[in-house]
Amino acid sequence: MRATLERIHRDALAALEAARSEAEVEQLRIRFLGRKGELTEAVRGLRDVPKSDRPAVGAFLNDVKDDVERRIDSALGALRAAARDRQIAGERVDVTLPGRHHIPGHLHLISQTLDEMVDIFVGLGFSVAQGPDIEDDYHNFTALNVPADHPARDMQDTLFVGEEFLLRTHTSPVQIRVMEQCKPPLRVIAPGACYRHDDDVTHSPMFHQVEGFMVDRHVTFGDLKGVLTLALRRIFGDDTPLRFRASFFPFTEPSAEVDIGCVMCGGRASGCRVCKGTGWLEILGSGMIDPNVFEAVGYDPEAFSGFAFGLAVERVAMLKHQISDIRLFFANDIRFLRQF
Ligand SMILES: [Zn+2]
Numbered sequence: 001m002r003a004t005l006e007r008i009h010r011d012a013l014a015a016l017e018a019a020r021s022e023a024e025v026e027q028l029r030i031r032f033l034g035r036k037g038e039l040t041e042a043v044r045g046l047r048d049v050p051k052s053d054r055p056a057v058g059a060f061l062n063d064v065k066d067d068v069e070r071r072i073d074s075a076l077g078a079l080r081a082a083a084r085d086r087q088i089a090g091e092r093v094d095v096t097l098p099g100r101h102h103i104p105g106h107l108h109l110i111s112q113t114l115d116e117m118v119d120i121f122v123g124l125g126f127s128v129a130q131g132p133d134i135e136d137d138y139h140n141f142t143a144l145n146v147p148a149d150h151p152a153r154d155m156q157d158t159l160f161v162g163e164e165f166l167l168r169t170h171t172s173p174v175q176i177r178v179m180e181q182c183k184p185p186l187r188v189i190a191p192g193a194c195y196r197h198d199d200d201v202t203h204s205p206m207f208h209q210v211e212g213f214m215v216d217r218h219v220t221f222g223d224l225k226g227v228l229t230l231a232l233r234r235i236f237g238d239d240t241p242l243r244f245r246a247s248f249f250p251f252t253e254p255s256a257e258v259d260i261g262c263v264m265c266g267g268r269a270s271g272c273r274v275c276k277g278t279g280w281l282e283i284l285g286s287g288m289i290d291p292n293v294f295e296a297v298g299y300d301p302e303a304f305s306g307f308a309f310g311l312a313v314e315r316v317a318m319l320k321h322q323i324s325d326i327r328l329f330f331a332n333d334i335r336f337l338r339q340f
Pocket residue numbers: 262263264265266267268271272273274275276277279280
C-alpha cells in the first residue's frame with residue numbers, strides 16, 4: 001500500500017511538472033483527487049490494510065493528498081499569474097508619448113461680436129426684438145418713409161423673393177413691427193441678418209446689423225448722442241474719439257453718421273490707407289425718427305419723439321480685430337476662425 005502511494009505521488013509530481021496549461025492542471029486534479037481519482041480510490045483501499053497498520057498508512061495517505069493538493073493549487077496560481085503578466089504586457093501604455101491635442105470649439109467671431117453688442121445695449125435698458133428675414137415691401141421700405149418711386153431705394157440693392165417679398169435690406173423693419181404692436185415708451189434693439197446684392201472686400205451679400213431705437217415723450221438728439229457715445233466707447237474702448245456728422249436717411253430727420261478715430265493709424269492727422277487719409281472711420285448711421293414713420297405706425301408725431309440707429313456687426317468686428325476682408329468671416333477657413 002505504501003509503495004502504491006509513493007508511486008501515485010511520484011506520478012502526480014511528474015505530471016504536474018509537465019502540465020503547461022490551467023486546463024491540464026485541472027485534468028490532473030480530477031485524475032488524482034476526483035471522485036474516481038487515484039488517491040480517492042486509495043482511501044477506499046484502506047479497508048484492506050491490517051488494522052494495526054491503518055493509522056500510519058492513513059497518515060501517510062493524508063500527507064500525500066495534502067501535498068498533491070497544495071502543488072496543484074500553486075501550479076494553478078503560477079499559471080494564472082503568468083497569463084495576467086502576458087495580458088498586462090500586451091496592454092502596456094507608453095505614458096511618455098505625447099497626448100492627442102483636442103481643440104475645443106467656440107462661437108464664431110460674428111456671434112461673439114453680436115453678443116457683446118447686445119449685452120451692452122441690454123445693460124443700457126434696451127430689450128431685444130426680432131423679425132422675419134423675408135419681409136414685405138411695406139415694412140422694409142414704405143413704412144420707413146421710402147415710397148415706391150423714392151430714389152433712396154437705389155441706395156440698397158435689394159434681393160427680391162417673388163413679386164411681393166424681399167430679403168430685408170436692413171433690420172429697420174423690426175422697428176416698424178415693434179411700434180405697430182407696442183406703445184411708447186420703447187427702448188429696443190433688433191439684432192439680425194440683412195441681405196443686399198453686394199460683394200467686395202467690405203460688403204457681403206449677407207451681413208448682420210444691430211438696429212436700435214428709443215421712443216418716448218421727450219427724446220432728444222442729446223439722448224441719441226449720449227447712448228451711442230456710451231455704447232461705442234464700451235465696444236471700442238474709453239478713449240475712442242467720436243464725431244457725429246450730418247447725413248441723410250429717409251427714415252430719420254435730422255440724420256447723423258458717427259465716425260470713430262481710425263483704429264489702424266490712431267486717428268493721426270495724415271491718416272492711413274484704411275481711413276483714406278482722414279483719420280476717421282464711419283461706424284454707424286443714426287438720427288431722430290422721421291414724423292412720417294411715426295404716422296405709419298399710428299403714433300402722434302407731436303406727442304412722441306425718438307431716435308434710431310443701425311450698426312453693422314461685421315464692420316465692428318473688422319475694425320476691432322483689424323480684419324481687412326469681410327469674406328474671411330464666411331469662408332469657414334478654420335485657421336482664421338481659430339484666432340478668435
Ligand atoms: Zn487711419
